[in-house]
Amino acid sequence: MSDKELEQPVQYLLGQPQRRTGVGALSMKATIVIAVGFMIFLFSQIAGQTAFAFFVVLPVTAIVVGLVSVSWGNRSLAQAAQILWQNYRRTATGSHIYVSGPNSRVPGGHRRLPGLLARTEAIEATYSQNRPPFVMILDRPRREVTVLLDCQMTGQTAMTQSERNLRTAEWCNWLAKFSLSGDIAQVTTVVATRPGTGELVNNEVRAIIAEGAPAIAKRIVTEAASVIALARPEVMAHIAITIKLDKAQLTDESFIRNIATRIGTWAETVQYAGILAEPMTYEQAVARIHMFFNPPTEADFEEIALTGEGHGMLWQDAGPNWAVTTNTYYEHCGAKSVTWEMKEAPRSTFEDTILSAMMQPHDRIQRKRVALVYRPYNAGQGATKVEAEHRDAMVAANSSKSITSAKAEMRLETTEAARRAQARGAQLGRTSMFVTATITPEEDFNRVVHDIEQLAAGSSITLQKMNRQQDTGFQTSLGFGQVPWAKSTTSSFAEG
Structure with missing residues (x-):
């Protein structure tokens, strides 16, 4: 960084929260739930349990996907439900x-x-x-x-x-x-x-006043300390x-x-x-x-x-x-x-x-x-997460033949900047x-x-x-x- 750049206010950016995506815009955990539900549905069909597959497996899979995907109060529905239950139980x-x-x-x-x-x-x-x-x-x-x-x-x-x-x-x-x-x-x-009570300021003033100082000087400093110390946080x-x-x-x-x-x-x-x-x-x-x-x-x-x-x-x-x-x-x-x-x-x-x-x-x-x-x-774990999220962002930006959304482009740009920062030692x-x-x-x-x-x-x-x-x-x-x-x-x- 040059001397001219150092004299300018630096603009900082926190970046986006780390997240993994799977099928479509769903999270990786929701994608895993769908994959497991599909496998159980398929095996149930092969075993001849068609009713069980349609009336049990599919509804349960949909409910679990909703619990881990839908947010309420900055938390998933599963977390929000557990907080409500725990609060009710301890109050009771x-x-x-x-x-x-x-x-x-x-x-x-x-x-x-x-x-x-x-x-x-x-x-x-x-x-x-x-x-x-x-x-x-x-x-x-x-x-x-x-x-x-x-x-x-x-x-x-x-x-x-x-x-x-x-x-x-x-x-x-x-x-x-x-x-x-x-x-x-x-x-x-x-x-x-x-x-504050003001005692810290008054104590500091008492410590710096010399014994041979003029009375008027002592009074001015003491009164000034009292004014400064009044309700001082x-x-x-x-x-x-x-x-x-x-x-x-x-x-x-x-x-x-x-x-x-x-x-x-x-x-x-x-x-x-x-x-x-x-x-x-x-x-x-x-x-x-x-x-x-x-x-x-x-x-x-x-x-x-x-x-x-x-x-x-x-x-x-x-x-x-x-x-x-x-x-x-x-x-x-x-x-x-x-x-x-x-x-x-x-x-x-x-x-x-x-x-x-x-x-x-x-x-x-x-x-x-x-x-x-x-x-x-950890240093190694951070590099792995950055690379994995960058791959997700690339897939999301290139998965559609229509115009790529601005949100997907911004995510790709952010993850690319994180990869470069990791390469420089961040x-x-x-x-x-x-x-x-x-x-x-x-x-x-x-x-x-x-x-x-x-x-x-x-x-x-x-x-x-x-x-x-x-x-x-x-x-x-x-x-x-x-x-x-x-x-x-x-x-x-x-x-x-």
Whole structure:
């Protein structure tokens, strides 16, 4: 890239979601269902079971094809039906209500994290003698471990366009390297905002005032700090890297040494992208997740952090006192949270500032959280998928003698660009986004929901509420290693 090109804003494109097609416009799974149904129909005819073939095999095949092909709410009918059934079943049994503490049914009387995080445990390890131990969130049943990098974003500092372009390229390179590792499940970047108490600013001012400074100068600086700190929002950010483990690593805990040698490199290299990162400690992780579940404790944890003393809370007690899941929101410790998932990414090209409005503090939204989830394919697997989808696109574009549709031509062009990028060393991955807004009783619930949807529209992103999955969406946007796609469900095998 020349110096003149570096000074121009770069236009980026996410590309189309990866999909395989079979007969006509049907998905590959629908095509397989049709092929299996045809074989059973043929064998039934040969066996003389004509009535069974026409009145059982054909209707069942048509129903299954509809379940895996027709979409409702950005999901196949099979998935939507299962979500409806699971939500009805847990509501009927009272499982949508969570109560913790000494008088609850939680083992040991703890306030454990609910839902996806209930079976996790936090362990500490050391990666450098001069550094405090870092925390790892271990999910033994799934054989996954998550490490957290506490981040300070510097993307809004004054810089030239060329510097912004280079930092964006470094971020892409940092993510692409996880495809080469072969054991990375996902990388989640979380940027959250909350109302600050002003103590952090006041403490910084007290630290920089010299003892011999004139009284008038001290007063001016102190008053200025009070004005700046008034209702000043705080930005919290972290990156969660989830690593897949095998049985041997989990048994002898050799993964601890392995990750300890890698986490320092991850934290150092991401700084080239303008992100100052440090491995998160045990106490930082517990405080971060508990503040998300229990917003009234934010000021307490901020005060404890200023004193330099530990809060003494354990991972087993980092959950909420109570929580209730409804169809449209998740209520916890007196606050209500609404979570959206990205239904559709920007269709056209965009610049590197497209998510700035979503992530920056907002005057009318006190607490919000944006989580970007990147799931890399292994290098070899990504190349295979790109080639297979390109062949599908070529078949779709050339299968008809009539004028080729613009959609088929665009798909062919996109897959061809992906093949060329793969040849130049690019890696393949899937990107998802979750947005959570937490509303306290003094805020207008409907207004906050409207503001979030308008912010997304301004970023050319279509959001969809995670109805009947608000608890799962809330915990996914926390960025502590849990994602919904890895959970085994019946509809996952019938997804189109």
